[in-house]
Amino acid sequence: MVPLSYYLLLSGFLFGCGVAGFLIKRNIITIFMSIELMLNGVNLSFVAFAAHWHSLAGQVFVFFVMVVAAAESAVGLAIIIAVYRTRETLNVDQVNLLKL
Amino acid sequence: MSTANLSSIILTLVTFLPLAGGFLLMVFPRRDRDIRIFALVISLLTFVLSLHLPVYFHRGQSDFQYEIDRPWVSTPNIHYHMGVDGISLWLVALTTFLTPLCVLISWKSIHERVKEFFILLLILETALIGVFTSLDLFLFYFFWEATLIPMALLIGIFGHERKVYAAVKFFMYTMIGSVFMLAAILWLYAHTGSFDFVVIRDQIASGAVSGFPAAAQWLFLGFFLAFAVKVPLFPFHTWLPDAHVEAPTAGSVLLAGVLLKMGTYGLLRFNLGLFPEQSRHNAPWVMTLALIGIIYGALVAMVQPNMKKLIAYSSVSHLGFVVLGIFSFTQAGLNGAMFVMLAHGISTGGLFMLAGILHERRHTYEISEFGGLASPMPVYATTYLAVVLASAGLPLLNGFIGEFLVLSGAFQARPVFGILAATGVIWSAVYLLWMYQRVFYGKVTQAVNNSLSDLSGFEKWAVWPCAAAALAMGVAPILWLAAIDPAVQAALMPFLRVAGRVGGQ
């Protein structure tokens, strides 16, 4: 068997890439992709634990996460298109009107 | 309607009639004259109704009368509990007495947003009366905070140049103080299960409140801080001069006449009533602060160039007397303190009205802008002198009775404090007479003052009742003391017990 820790490491690595990309990247679409990456990393760790504990709960949870990810992508991409139409940019630093 | 029936609802009537009037005013059309008349009628009606209270008051009894106690909210356990005793009775009467006078004095001076002004005034009156009549701590706190908003709005909308600064300062200062009182109230509720004043007092006295000895000092300080800001006790007094100077005349009259008494009333009712041992324990530094207030307030008043600020600082000085009297724990001291509360309300209320009359004509309070006014305005000058003498404590006027009793009581408790406080009679003469001389005597220094008109009808009807009341209270204080004395005796009972315990050890 592949040890659990391998899965978790990979999952953590994916999650870390996602966080790094989320914090560093300026393009909104790239940020979204990083979010997806984070979600998938979490999915992987759920599945690994489900297999490890021989429980279905983890796999069910993965479905939940996928559904939420899909919905969130749909809404988020719609917002990105709206932002692009009005602000003509995909640079997240320039979407800063809500400041004090 | 039999008086027995009336007895249970009279307090509700007196408290909420002005509020009802205020609500009715909200739907009034904007006809200024009608609005003013309606406000006057409502406030006079409240006054007449409130006269029922002293007339049917049982003088010998020291517990609460006209009580009404209905459960209001089940959790938390809040009751609609109202009642008055000798201490709060006259404070209610003071409020209802001053409000019609405020309406009269504002008749000509408020031209814009007249409707809002009188609505705020009436709501303020309800809140003020409610403070004095509530016997449930939650209700008390509700009314206590409720006085802040109309007052702040009155200052902030209808005030003078720095009105917003003054209004915000007043509001924040008082509210921050009150927050500590709220904490104390909540602690008491948590440990006694009730907000009711009588219940809590009895439980504390019988030692049935868990954790009380450890928390007592903090509870005392919590209540004390809220009241100290209100009184105002040195060094928490600096909101008062600004609030007074910037407030419209009616606001100043109610502020000085009644709002400040909320603080002293609170000290007497709650600090002394609920925490007698802590009161006794803390008395030395409280009396010191009061003494500083008396002398400091008078000396700073002396050098003020602004008439209203002078009167404001004189209030600090006078209320120092009240706190001194309260914390002397003597019969004379407390009787005197109550009397000074009433006397100060009337005479300083009168002074602010008189200052407002001058402001109406010249739009300034600066003393240097006046001078020699006794020539163009003799009736005004005479009325002013009468009120000044009442404030300075001339015998046969009300100020003397209160001051004498307070000083006598303070002297009995702590002679040094009594002696130092007695110098206040010198200082009050100095700052009042010097101000009077600069404003009224000598030749007219500014030519524009030559054409000033003397008191108009409304102004006379506003100020002369104050002067008359000052004389009546000075000549026949028995009429007021008859109700106050038994209540004060009852309030002092725990102190005799405490003294007995300490002495017996």
Add this chain to the structure above:
Amino acid sequence: MNPMLNLWLIPILPLAGAAINGFFGKRSSRRAVTTIALLLSGAAFAMALWVTMRFSSLSVPYHENLAHWIRSGSFTVDFAFYLDQLSLVMLLVVSGVGFLIHIYSVGYMWDDPGYYRFFSYLNLFMFFMLTLVLADNYLVMFIGWEGVGLASYLLIGFWFTKDSAAAAGKKAFIVNRIGDFGFLIALFLLIKHFGSLNFDQVFQRVMPLGAEKAGAGLLTAIGILLMVGACGKSAQIPLYIWLPDAMEGPTPVSALIHAATMVTAGVYMVSRSHVIFERAPMALTVVAIIGTLTAFFAATIGVVQTDIKKVLAYSTVSQLGYMFMACGVGAFSAGIFHLMTHAFFKGLLFLAAGSVIHAVGGEQDMRKMGGLRTKIPWTFWTMTAGTLAIAGIPGLAGFFSKDEILWRAYQASWVYWLVGLTTAFVTSFYMFRLWFMTFFGEYRGEAQDHSAHDAHGGHGHGGIHESPRVMVIPLVILAVLSVVGGYVGVPGSLGGNNRFDRFLGPVFHGSAPADTQQAPMGERGATEQENEGPEPKSGVSTELIFTAISVAAALLGLGLAWHLYYRNPHLPEKIAASMSGTYQTLLHKYYVDELYGALFVRPLINGSTRILWQGVDRKIIDAAVNDAGDGARNVSDEVRHMQSGNIRSYAGWVAAGSAVVIAFMIWMWTGAR
């Protein structure tokens, strides 16, 4: 049982007069105002006379309790009146002299636009003063005490458009208040230790106490504090400074309030409290020393004053000093006797001075007077009577009263006597100086000289003329009293039986503490006084010698004044120039006002402005409040930068926050294990 005398009417009648004239006087005619004022003050005097006639049938002291005033626990004060021999004397003096001065004022103030106001205030004064002397307890007395201060304030500042007058009124009230501070503390001590302010009750409780030997103790404190109050009201050192300034008021005011009645309130109060003072020898010594010192001090200032009223003002301060000297050596009835004679002759002197001022068209500087005796003969002769009386020339009232004081003072200590004697010499000197400067020599002023009398009423600017009858008649009456008024107190050494002293005997008799030396009953003859003071040391002949010495001093003063102001009128200037330091000091009243200004007034105002107001209040307390407000705003200013609108920073905070939370959870989880 005593019949109801309705004593309360005596003060209330003038009060009614004050109210009527005050409210309606402006629109009434002068006649109406005059009628009300004279009628009601005259009625008070008439009632006083009626009471006097009924007096012998009363059981004294007579109490009249009207109503409760204050009731606080067990402490009660009532509106109540009290009549005994002492208050009867005071009552007659106050109402009688007061009524005469009311009459005089009709003439003096006729042309003044504030005529109704004057009489309203004057009647108000009568109300308060009569309350003071008829009071049954210290607090009702205090009503009168402060009330006469108010009336004095209003009347000194009567011509209020004059800054100096307004300032003088304010000064009087404030300095009086300083004295009242002492008085109040004495009252608090009385309440605390004797539980009451009622005369009878207090004195009954004080009587059994012995004299305080060590010089310190409760009664000594009370006595000294009462004296502080008296110093304020009766213008003794150190609180006399208001009286000379009070001359700003109209002359009838100076006569009534600042000579005959109000300023004597302190003497009355001390005499009334004699039971306390007799048990506090230290306090009595204080009283005597203050009185003696003031008498001499004020007399020396009077020597160089050029304003006729100021001379009389300092003379009043000085004579009041004599009264306190008398009280201080235990001779209370002598003090009251001098109070009475002083009311006559000083009232007369002031009214006559007013007549002089009126005659010369308002001039008060004596250097601009002179030679007036032929032009205003009535004024001259009445003023002469007054001058002779105050100087202590034998046969007139002042002689008997002053002499008795000096004699009793000698028996306490020769120092008092010597200072008193010197003062008598100085008094005689400055009074005759005034007399000569005003009435003799050449007229040095500017008013025109008319030999014919003007008719009463139309004398606005008519030149030097005698005063109208309404002013002269009170002068004459007072002059008569100044001459004969002393005969009620002729001492035994001169063949009389001192009826005045005997009359007051029941008040002061037998009240001394038991352990004080008393003259045994048998030794008391017609020559000795009652046992109210120290034991007389020697007999009749010594007393006569001392009397002769005082007369010599008076004559010496007269002689010196004659020499300097009649014979050689150029000499005084030369003397003043050669002793210019002393002269300037006296002229500037020993610079006391300047001293007080520098020591108390200016530091108080500057200190309050700079230290208390701008320093503590603005810079410390209010600054703290405003800084708190600014501080809150500054913190918000910093914190608001978190809302930068920058999504990535939000994201960073989210990440950081969640990392912290997770770390915390892990730490908790491992810790729990």
